[in-house]
Amino acid sequence: MKLTLGHLYPDHLNIYGDRGNILALYQRAAWRGIEMTVKGLGPGDPVDPDEVDILFIGGGQDTQQVKICADLQGVKQKGIVESAASGVVMLGICGGYQLMGHYYKPHDGDKLPGLSLIDAYTVAGSKRFIGNVSIRRPDGSTVVGFENHSGLTYLGEGVAPLGHVLTGYGNNGSDGMEGAVVGNLYGTYLHGSLLPKNPALADEMLLKAIQRRYGTHIALAELPEDTLEIKAHQKALAFKA
Numbered sequence: 001m002k003l004t005l006g007h008l009y010p011d012h013l014n015i016y017g018d019r020g021n022i023l024a025l026y027q028r029a030a031w032r033g034i035e036m037t038v039k040g041l042g043p044g045d046p047v048d049p050d051e052v053d054i055l056f057i058g059g060g061q062d063t064q065q066v067k068i069c070a071d072l073q074g075v076k077q078k079g080i081v082e083s084a085a086s087g088v089v090m091l092g093i094c095g096g097y098q099l100m101g102h103y104y105k106p107h108d109g110d111k112l113p114g115l116s117l118i119d120a121y122t123v124a125g126s127k128r129f130i131g132n133v134s135i136r137r138p139d140g141s142t143v144v145g146f147e148n149h150s151g152l153t154y155l156g157e158g159v160a161p162l163g164h165v166l167t168g169y170g171n172n173g174s175d176g177m178e179g180a181v182v183g184n185l186y187g188t189y190l191h192g193s194l195l196p197k198n199p200a201l202a203d204e205m206l207l208k209a210i211q212r213r214y215g216t217h218i219a220l221a222e223l224p225e226d227t228l229e230i231k232a233h234q235k236a237l238a239f240k241a
Contacts, residue, residue, distance in 0.1 A: 001218075002035045003209055006052040008076070008096070009068050010040045013060040016148065018093045020193030022056055024202050032221050034210070043071040047079030049086050053209040059094030059191065062106045069112045072099060077115065084117050087212045089184045089205050093194065094149055097179070097187035098122040104151060118180050118187055119156030125172070126150075132239035133170065133190055135163030135178045142166070143198050144236035145190025153189075155180055162188050167240065184208050197232040199223075 007022060022038055029036045041047060047055070060068075072080075084090060090100070098104040101120035103111040114121075128150045135143050143163055152172040155161065161171070162179025170178035171189070179188035186205065188194065195202040203220055210218050 001033075001210060001214055002037070003029060003053040003213065004037045004039060004051055005054040005056060006039050006041045006047060008041050008047075008055060008057040009043070009060075009064075011042060012064045012068050013058040013096055015059055015061070016094070016191040016193070018058040018191060018193045021058075021091060021093070021195045024193070024195035024199075025054065025206060028199070028202055028206055028223065031223055031225060034206075041076070043068065044075060047076050047083060049079055049083035049088060052083060052088055053213050054205065055080065055083060055088055055090040057090070057092045057096030057099065059096060061095075062109075065095050065099065065104065065112055066109070069099075072115065073113055080115055081117070084183075084185055087184050087208075089209045089212070090117070090186065091194075091205065092185075092187040093191065094151075094189050097189060098151055098153065100180075100185065100187045101153065117185055118182050119159050120153055120180055120187070122151045122153040124150055125152040127173070129169035129173055129189075131168055132236065133168030133178065134166040134237050134239070135161075135168075135170070136166055137163040141200055142233070142237060143190065143194075143201055144192075144233055144239075145188070145194050145198070146192040147189045148191060149189050153180075162186065184212070197229060197236055199226050199229040199233070
């Protein structure tokens, strides 16, 4: 089996070590004999929904978001929207998460239009949320990470969060929610990077990508190599914000 991961704006949205999410997906696929190709998609590069199985868009400062916004609304928009509609898995972190919604309004300047893949919007806040985060998902599992953002994201009615905050601030520091999940689309503020110490979440995304490409009868083999990942996850659960 083969998968293609499209890395959106690798030279612009690349802070906080979030490339580790790509490495985690790549390695967890490789351990199972699945070949994954990582394709950088910079300004001017279109997105082919028939080619990609996973899309990743990372975080960046406001200046980087401004730089890529026209390209995101131009050459990339149609392909990304069609990819989302066809079940391509997408993970957006921090700034990437914000641009999956309707818009991000910085302190200075005009609104930056998003892709409206998720019914959400973000405005710049006066306080920066920094620290360790742990959340509980609807199925009772936990996700851990680190946040560093001043954006306040608000989900539309009926949009499910990635989880509810146990430690930290989450989307906006007030409603107790963190991230968003819409079908195969995931948005979150959790850096750290997210997937290496959340192997169950990484495998959830990997399985969805494989089943979209090869059929729902496909299952993922258990990995004995998960011992260190699980220990890291459990250790992070004990961290304070």
